[in-house]
Amino acid sequence: MSESVRRVFVVGLGEVGRRLAGALTASGTDVAPVTRQGGWEHLSGDREAPVLVCVREEALSDTVSRLRNVAAERLVFVQNGWIRPLLGGVQGCSRGLIWFTSKGEFFRVLRASVFSGPAAPAVADALKRGGIAAAAIGTEAFAGAEAEKMGFNCVVGLPLAVHALSLGEYLDRNAAEAEAVFSEAAGVTARALGVTPSNDWWPEFLRVAKPLGWVRSAAPKALEFRNGAVARLARERGERTPANERLLKAVGFEI
Template identity: 30%
Template sequence: MPDLPRITILGAGRVGGALAAQSPIPADLVTREAGWEALDGPAGAPVVVAVDNAGLDAALARVPAARRPDLVFVQNGVLEPWLFEHGLQDSTRALLYFAVPRRGAAIEPGGTSVLTGPHAEALATWMRAMDLPVEVVAREAFTAAMLEKLIWNSAFGLLCQRFDCSVGEVLERHDETLAALVHELLAVGRAALGVELAAAPLLQRLRAYSRAIPTYRGAVKDWRWRNGWFVAAAAEHAIATPTHLALLREAGVDMAPKT
């Protein structure tokens, strides 16, 4: 086994707890209540930020300045505005293609996770030791992968909530609606991010990931980072998204701008 990096995990929720439990070497686990002294050590080792999007500001406020370059952000959604606001735009980023159905459950791999940034290789070594497939890419390729994961989260989360079903059941019962929704979100992502993704292969990959974790149930959450980002970007670029807006209304989603 290759030498593994010392890992600190900030956040003991579903993802952070599962990564700590399955880590091949002991990881320093920092919770809301305890463990912050682990961040007082020397810089240079990855710190996986596994809090939810709403908790990013509070978590960052407690991270010493010397350790901020070590932060690894694994959150879904469009983080770029927040990262630039805090001078963290060059941080290590990860798109995790696995599911943790509930707190305390084991990781369920569903695809190849994507990493970029200064600690990407170290994180890749650590994750491969847990038998989690991972790929290290350049920042530009990461942006394309981010849009793909963003579309998966936003589309399947909305359809799971609207039809009260799992991602596998979305494929079985609502595949035509899924295709229409993905085409709309892709058009918005292309215009807003300047990313080119072909629609047909994208749909195939999104379906394949969902088949790998068929019992997972998504929902509309992290509004301004996910579905809300698409609503705002569609308005900015004058792109019609009737399927997306109709499904949001039918799912009872509050579409008012949120800070």
């Protein structure tokens, strides 16, 4: 795929999709929206344009099957969580890990979002030109980044719902549990992907979480892709994830 793109399809114009679309437009890239209402019919009319898939993890399975006729090298999946099993049939696609937070009016770039795969250089370049920090990285670096992000997503979600606390309150009052949840999640994911967990990930989490102290989670989301996936992966691998399992039990999630 060429290092620059003229056009990008964006599937799912929610929080992430609309921010990525905004940056792409600002970079001078033509954005073709694909929503529940329409846009799917244009995907096959352009055989080059990357397709940024920005639906939630829960909608991914249906979306992947709807995209089965689009060449894998055009597809870029940006979901959080353990989505590798769902992407098993999409060999040769690209992935992204989004390191900004968008919730309504709130928008904060926490650090550079990273992309890996054939469409990564062109997409990262366009986003950067459009004002969202982004970088293309290799497969192994991406695996490490994925494990680190799993740590982030297992803390910024389920524990906040269980304890009914904001992220700032949780990190102040339950620091040991937060670190255990993070380390289990990042560690299991890293080892499953054949990378070594880094001691830098937790302090870096505390740094990027600072502007997100107000974040709350009324109901835990996508557990089968986050804490639940971590606990299941650990079980398959003969590892233990007691901090995550206690929280999952509190919401009645069956591992």
